[in-house]
Amino acid sequence: MTPLTAKPPLGPNTKLCMSLAGRPGVFGSRFHNFLYEQLGLDFVYKAFTTTDLPAAINGVRALGVRGCAISMPFKETVIPLLDRLDGSAAAIASVNTIVNDEGCLTGFNTDYKAIVDLLHTNEIDPATPFLLRGSGGMAKAVAAALRNRGHKVGAIIARNEAAGRALARSYAFSYAADETNLSAPLIINATPLGMTGANADKLSFREEIVEKSKFVFDVVASPAETPLIQAAARRGRRLISGGEVAVLQALEQFVLYTAIRPDPNLVKGAADYARLG
The missing domain is CATH 3.40.50.720 (NAD(P)-binding Rossmann-like Domain)
Incomplete structure (x- = not known):
């Protein structure tokens, strides 16, 4: 698949998105980075784990990380570390996505x-x-x-x-x-x-x-x-399957981070690429 626009080289203006999980996988990184590449977006995505969740969330805030996916076992314990909850997360007291708007961290639930x-x-x-x-x-x-x-x-x-x-x-x-x-x-x-x-x-x-x-x-x-x-x-x-859940929730995360909803064919390409990992 040929990118629609050339992606800028990594630099000081590149926006970082990430994930925090007890056992990091590759699906999210491959899904998001594929779409960044195809759409020419100055973003990069990296998976992490942590043994110090408060420090990790402080890092998201302090370093201007644009978005952070949250997986087991952090979906509930992360809540007190955030500034506010979207209705999707507040209704079920569970967060799987953080969006950072100039240091204000909002929890969402795209699951x-x-x-x-x-x-x-x-x-x-x-x-x-x-x-x-x-x-x-x-x-x-x-x-x-x-x-x-x-x-x-x-x-x-x-x-x-x-x-x-x-x-x-x-x-x-x-x-x-x-x-x-x-x-x-x-x-x-x-x-x-x-x-x-x-x-x-x-x-x-x-x-x-x-x-x-x-x-x-x-x-x-x-x-x-x-x-x-x-x-x-x-x-x-x-x-x-869980793979179907992973695609749909990752797509909604992508939209929250970038304010862009990709064409369905691009989403399918990203999902296919992510499953190769």
């Missing part, structure tokens, strides 16, 4: 919009009962999206009883400590189970629950085919 869009485009009826595994920042985004689309019957499954019950209570869903004797047409994993690393071989729902399902949604983006996605594909279930 929520991505999930709403995917539930809509996959034509999942709001009457469909669900099981949602997880109680962290991504699970909050999923639960909020489900409730706001009209889902009323569902269970939050979480080992952390306090967090799980609190999330279930917030959206009037039920709570379960585990999946014993449970099943539903729609099952959603919003935990690190199946993610590249120590949990890569973990199936987030038992095989018999996958067997009874109709729709399977795994928010884990790496690897592209988690054990849950593989188990569902073998059974011919309808799938929504």
Whole structure:
């Protein structure tokens, strides 16, 4: 793909965007940098991790970093370090994006919009009962999206009883400590189970629950085919992958950072390039 405009060389006016994650990946860096290159934008994107979140956020502010993606495990703990929250983040007390406007840091949540869009485009009826595994920042985004689309019957499954019950209570869903004797047409994993690393071989729902399902949604983006996605594909279930979430939420981050919404063909090119990483 030929760039529309030549990208300026890196210099003192280049705007830095970044990500903070417990386990940094390459998807965001490749997605954003591809679009910067194609659109000739004087931006650069780099992934980071940290053991000192307050210091890292102070760095975002002090160095004029334009935007910062936030991933597990920082989506909730970052909130007190920000100046304000957009409604998308305030409603679910979870941040996945920071925008820096001349030292004022605002938290957003683009995961929520991505999930709403995917539930809509996959034509999942709001009457469909669900099981949602997880109680962290991504699970909050999923639960909020489900409730706001009209889902009323569902269970939050979480080992952390306090967090799980609190999330279930917030959206009037039920709570379960585990999946014993449970099943539903729609099952959603919003935990690190199946993610590249120590949990890569973990199936987030038992095989018999996958067997009874109709729709399977795994928010884990790496690897592209988690054990849950593989188990569902073998059974011919309808799938929504974490890769799809990653593209949509990254696109909204790009728009927040640059105020430019790329052509859909460019977005597809960026997604294809990012998946090669």
